[in-house]
Amino acid sequence: MKSIVVLGSNFAGFTSAIQLAKKLKRKREEYKVVVISPTHDFLYVPSLIWVPFGRREVKDIKFDLRSIFQKNNIEFIQKAADRVDPDKNIVYLNDDQEITYDYLVIATGVSMNFDVIDGLRPEDNKIHNIVIPKLAMKTREAFEKLVDDPGPVIVGATQGASCMGAAYEYLFNMDKELRRHKVRDKVKLYWITPEPYLGNFGIDGMPGGEGMLKMFMKLYNIEYIIDASIDRIDEDKIHLKDGTVLPYKMAMLMPPFEGAQVMKDSPKLVDEKGFVETKASYQHVKYDNVFAAGLAVKVTPNFKIEKTPFGVPKTGYPSDVTGKIVAKNIVRLIDGKKKLIEKEWGKIPAICIMDAGHKEVYLLANHLFKPRQFAILLPNIFNDFGKVLLEKYFMWKNRHGYAWLP
Ligand SMILES: Cc1cc2nc3c(=O)[nH]c(=O)nc-3n(C[C@H](O)[C@H](O)[C@H](O)COP(=O)(O)OP(=O)(O)OC[C@H]3O[C@@H](n4cnc5c(N)ncnc54)[C@H](O)[C@@H]3O)c2cc1C
Incomplete structure (x- = not known):
């Protein structure tokens, strides 16, 4: 055999x-x-x-x-x-x-790769992470503490990271949940990213993506820093290589x-x-x-x-x-x-939904990388129903072993 x-x-x-x-x-x-x-x-x-x-x-x-x-x-x-x-x-x-x-x-x-910056490791107890269930649960504990005792929050991705999309989603959900808990006005929210512009997403951007994300940042009152490279992480501060120092009470960074x-x-x-x-x-x-x-x-x-x-x-x-x-x-x-x-x-098509808190954005393109003959960002400003539906569909499809479905 x-x-x-x-x-x-x-x-x-x-x-x-x-x-x-x-x-x-x-x-x-x-x-x-x-x-x-x-x-x-x-x-x-x-x-x-x-x-x-x-x-x-x-x-x-x-x-x-x-x-x-x-x-x-x-x-x-x-x-x-x-x-x-x-x-x-x-x-x-x-x-x-x-x-x-x-x-x-x-x-x-x-x-x-937590070695990219000192202080990034989960056991350093400084920076949170959502890539695996255990760390996502630890992030929940930190979020609950933050709601009781609010302060500045940093969300982003380190130099070398590739999963910026999920970090954007977490950022917008952070804003939404802080509002739901009625403490958003007590939290200064920062987004730091290695991308050269908002909405590059590691795929050289999508038409209208930068403008849309700038609009979200303004709408949600989020300060952002692009092209960010982190130098070191202290107990309550993140130091960027350009000398910027950002205070935080809670931080989540996507590692490489x-x-x-x-x-x-x-x-x-x-x-x-x-x-x-x-x-x-x-x-x-x-x-x-x-x-x-x-x-x-x-x-x-x-x-x-x-x-x-x-x-x-x-x-x-x-x-x-x-x-x-x-x-x-x-x-x-x-x-x-x-x-x-x-x-x-x-050359594989881009089919993705980005949760933006109370909203969502559909990313559709005939190719992940340029050149593309078709690429569009479709916002749904009413809810994040598509993201939920996709989760239900995927779980149903795989639970039944229907792996041939798209
Ligand atoms: C927080 C987060 C949010 C995301 N959001 C989106 C999204 O909205 N949309 C989207 O399209 N993608 C998203 N992604 C990306 C998506 O999750 C990945 O594309 C997908 O999980 C990749 O599947 P995979 O099978 O290659 O790897 P994984 O899903 O990581 O699976 C790896 C498998 O390998 C197994 N394994 C590990 N080590 C060993 C070993 N030593 N021996 C044998 N097996 C091993 C693991 O147990 C697991 O079964 C997100 C990723 C993250 C982290």
Whole structure:
């Protein structure tokens, strides 16, 4: 029996595994799909922005994947992979177990680089973070304290960060929730970002994006600093490299992302940051039986970053798309086809909804990167119903294993 091993079970890994199992149903006697992941839960990561404000509990945005894997004849190993040796086709697990593969899909997401600035680590107890449930819950505790004893708040992203969109969402939700708790007038709210202009989002902007965000900042009375590079973090102050000093009682900063530790420990497959180097087919540049999808993929921007460094955001839609491409391409190789499907990351459509507190903005473009033939920002000024609907749709789709849906 040959095996296709998928590392990771969230957006990209889950989609890949389900699609592989469905497409290879006819070859069930020859091929098995094995998923390796430290958790049996699917987590709808985008809704973590609401956890600090109590709008979502972590249990509301996750579900158990095991029955779906079982239904689709997917073997599930609930363990973390430790490293991969692509010359031997072996994944080593954290208990030293060895799993051999014929094809490998890497969908292990990212790790956070807290070393970019002193004082950024969660254990320093200065700066909060919403990237993982545990830290989002800690951010909730800090928010509750802030409501009781208000003071200045800093929200933003560090130099080298790529997930500015989620930080914008958290910022606007912070404003909304402070108003709801009737303490907004006691809080000076700052936004700091490495972007060269508001609404660059790491994709070189969208038409009208800068103007719209400037309008939101004015409307919500938020002071902002673009091209911001942080020098050091004190107990109650953030020092920027240009000498600006910002006081804070509570702060949330999005750190830079790097590849997951398992990939950093598999140096033959990754760049210096631990991202997997692939072709436009998401096949590894050197190892033909290794593929990557989602956050794990190395993506280089096609535009110049001249001032403060920042990265390209890898959102849910391209993670899902690359998961599907990888599944199709592995099936093609199994079927003896030579030509693989190719879709450069920057040419995947941009489909995203940014929650803006009481409002939301739909980001739609035919390509993530320029040149684009179509790109539009559509505000919904009445509520954030679209964002909620997307969450419900995604949870429903994956809970039922309908991974082929968009
Ligand atoms: C706060 C926040 C808000 C966001 N909001 C949005 C949004 O509004 N819209 C949007 O489109 N995108 C959003 N994103 C991005 C979106 O969450 C990602 O694009 C998506 O999660 C990427 O999926 P992935 O499967 O590549 O990685 P992940 O979802 O991170 O999954 C990684 C998987 O790898 C597993 N794994 C980790 N280490 C190992 C190991 N050693 N061995 C085996 N498995 C391992 C994990 O358990 C997990 O199953 C947001 C991200 C964040 C952090």
